[in-house]
Amino acid sequence: MIEIRWHARGGQGAVTASKILASAVIREGKYAQSNPDYGAERSGAPLRAYNRVSEKPITLHCMVLNPDIVVVVDPTLLKAVPFLEGTDENAILVINTDKTPQEVREKYGIKGRKIYTVDATKIAMEELKRPLMNVPMLGALVKVLNGLVDIKTVEEDIKKAFGKKISENALAANVRALYRAYEEVQSE
Amino acid sequence: MRPELIKEVTYVPYSGNMAAAEAMRQINPDVVAAYPITPQTELMQFFADFVANGLVDSEYIPVESEHSAMSACVGAAAAGSRAMTATAGPGLAYMWEVLGIASGMRLPIVMTVVNRALSAPINIHGDQSDMMGARDQGWIMLFSENAEEQYDNLIQAIRIAEDERTRLPVMVGMDGFVISHAIERVRLLPDRAVEEFVGELKPMYPLLDVDNPVTHGAVAMTDSYMEFKRQQREAMTNAYKVIKEVGEAFEEAFGRKYEHIETYKTEDADYILVITGSAAGTAKYVVDKLREEKSIKAGLIKIRTFRPFPYNDVMDAIEASNCKAIGIFDRAETFGGASGPLFEEVATTQYLRRKYYPMTGFIYGLGGRDTNVNHIEEAIDKLMRLAAGEEIPLVNYLNLKE
Numbered sequence: 283m284i285e286i287r288w289h290a291r292g293g294q295g296a297v298t299a300s301k302i303l304a305s306a307v308i309r310e311g312k313y314a315q316s317n318p319d320y321g322a323e324r325s326g327a328p329l330r331a332y333n334r335v336s337e338k339p340i341t342l343h344c345m346v347l348n349p350d351i352v353v354v355v356d357p358t359l360l361k362a363v364p365f366l367e368g369t370d371e372n373a374i375l376v377i378n379t380d381k382t383p384q385e386v387r388e389k390y391g392i393k394g395r396k397i398y399t400v401d402a403t404k405i406a407m408e409e410l411k412r413p414l415m416n417v418p419m420l421g422a423l424v425k426v427l428n429g430l431v432d433i434k435t436v437e438e439d440i441k442k443a444f445g446k447k448i449s450e451n452a453l454a455a456n457v458r459a460l461y462r463a464y465e466e467v468q469s470e
Numbered sequence: 471m472r473p474e475l476i477k478e479v480t481y482v483p484y485s486g487n488m489a490a491a492e493a494m495r496q497i498n499p500d501v502v503a504a505y506p507i508t509p510q511t512e513l514m515q516f517f518a519d520f521v522a523n524g525l526v527d528s529e530y531i532p533v534e535s536e537h538s539a540m541s542a543c544v545g546a547a548a549a550g551s552r553a554m555t556a557t558a559g560p561g562l563a564y565m566w567e568v569l570g571i572a573s574g575m576r577l578p579i580v581m582t583v584v585n586r587a588l589s590a591p592i593n594i595h596g597d598q599s600d601m602m603g604a605r606d607q608g609w610i611m612l613f614s615e616n617a618e619e620q621y622d623n624l625i626q627a628i629r630i631a632e633d634e635r636t637r638l639p640v641m642v643g644m645d646g647f648v649i650s651h652a653i654e655r656v657r658l659l660p661d662r663a664v665e666e667f668v669g670e671l672k673p674m675y676p677l678l679d680v681d682n683p684v685t686h687g688a689v690a691m692t693d694s695y696m697e698f699k700r701q702q703r704e705a706m707t708n709a710y711k712v713i714k715e716v717g718e719a720f721e722e723a724f725g726r727k728y729e730h731i732e733t734y735k736t737e738d739a740d741y742i743l744v745i746t747g748s749a750a751g752t753a754k755y756v757v758d759k760l761r762e763e764k765s766i767k768a769g770l771i772k773i774r775t776f777r778p779f780p781y782n783d784v785m786d787a788i789e790a791s792n793c794k795a796i797g798i799f800d801r802a803e804t805f806g807g808a809s810g811p812l813f814e815e816v817a818t819t820q821y822l823r824r825k826y827y828p829m830t831g832f833i834y835g836l837g838g839r840d841t842n843v844n845h846i847e848e849a850i851d852k853l854m855r856l857a858a859g860e861e862i863p864l865v866n867y868l869n870l871k872e
Contacts, residue, residue, distance in 0.1 A: 301483075301653050304483055304653045304654070305483035305653065308481065308482070308483040308653075308654075308655045309481075309483065311481070313654075313655050314483070314653070314654070314655070315652055315653060315654045316483075316652060316653040316654075317648065317651075317652040317653075318651060318652075320594075320595075320647055320651065339655075340654070341615075341616075341751035341752065341754045341755055342751060342752050342755050342843070343615075343616070343645070343648050343649065343652075343748035343749065343751045343752050344648075344749075344752050344840055344841055344842040344843065345840045345842060347842055347843075347844075
């Protein structure tokens, strides 16, 4: 079982991204959960969302305290929230930043852990023309999950989730953002 | 004819609310009356979509309060139709008066309760204070561990409620947010199979049968009120058997077993946990973990049926184990009582068999407070100390800030 914690701000679509991931995993015949950490919802306020992904049934119905993977959707949260909380040195970090993994490691004094970075804000601004980093971060995460879920299944779930709500052009831009981050995510 | 959406068994990524709404779509009740309240709002929104898109034949009444929601269901059920609703926490509290009317009039209404804490302080998150507060209003009470169980329980609840031996309303609880709003894998049954399983409602003494006029909701004074209540006890006793039979029929049709309780590794267990709702799932994980890492033999009894309480089932499981201590988990308070409401039931269970096992209570998860693996481990540690003769208080709080 892999446990994932998302850090984002209200309105950035992290809860939706976490739902899309769970949905894709389940549709591939595996098991997954997506649990938002509902508080008083305010646009711009830091929030957390969780995923569990497994080949076997998952019976846990509690918060993820010791995530294997931490996804930071908004780079300003690196200074604002304890994003390493509950992680050990084997944890994987997937961070939206214009910096390299080495630069992030030095800047925040991170020991151990595997750091991946992707400039999801740039991808979002170029493809979606808006700072919606959830889909590119999902693309980066899928790459990090290393075959656990097929990017094509995730693409289908994005179309399912957004299909009726946004224009064909916006949908195509989301799909491009997904694949760009999937390709552009870098590790040390 | 409404369209057939699901033609074969399908696995879907659903939240508890989506699963409950899907069950309602497949049950296709004649009347649904509801008032929105977090965390149930989404469930009724999904169902309202089904109504708007012509996927159900239901008459949907968005009423002005929960008191009215249950009143509308009472009227509809008395008229001879199949009525359903859903609510949560304070909504159930506001319905309280009419809950007793539904059961006293022996109306087979089925309701989802998305378990939510009661005010004050105001809190929208999950706990079971709402259903425990409605405990004595004469409803059959089932609890689900996860989204799929909520779906399966709702389908079974229709048959349980409508059986001529019971004719009692059924409420099915799932924990707010942690189940209602979390996505997990849910097995959906084909539309036609559900339709066939729930069958047609056989109206009994319907108001709309104008050729055979009857009185519903009459006054019963000192000369006859008690006899009505005596009959309700009889119906609730019958419900024990009916719930069991419907569970067996469900297993035969769809391959998933439903009993009054679910035992998990109790056979050789030294320490028994008794839990209802979603925390039972987390406890299963802890049971496995402690067996693997520390060779501690703990086991779990999950209570699915809370009313009628399955005293014999619980005691059979305890007596068949190596039980040295029992830990009762209550996600509700009964202030001034010895411990929580579930504790009292399990204590009674022992009395009925003239048995005594060391026992203690854990109050957990109030207002949605997280109950994690380490908290359940802490509880089992206390049980081990209790079994070793240490004095442990009857009320222990898990994950409390002290």
